[in-house]
Amino acid sequence: QVQLVESGGGLVQPGGSLRLSCAASGSIFSINVMGWYRQAPGKQRELVAQITRGGSTNYADSVKGRFTISRDNAKNTVTLQMNSLKPEDTAVYYCNAVPRGFRSWGQGTQVTVSS
Secondary structure, rough: EEEEEOOOOEEEOOOOOEEEEEEOOOOOOOOOEEEEEEEEEOOOOOOEEEEEOOOOEEOOOOOOOOEEEEEOOOEEEEEEEEEEOHHHHHHHEEEOOOOOOOOOOOEEEEEEEEE
8 A cells, every 4th residue: 555654844924835745655646636635623634635647636715726736646746835824724734545545644744824
């Protein structure tokens, strides 16, 4: 099973930017849709961005126009560029297949937006 390792989180002020990376231990080419999920304290995990093998993207309304997802099938990476961050973007961010099926979650990366 492909293992996923997320990185790039941190503390940022409102309006700032972060770039999250997801590195897979194996090929992601066979996974048609990859996505970034997030889980805020006390809330359910939600899908915020997804991208197909061919590069088509879709975003949750809450991040549309601010976040950009990309993938590199040759390097087995998925990236989430986050701009104009808001306090409500504070969460642990995870990457995984969409739908996840029986794939395990990685450890995630914490994003905190605060002044």
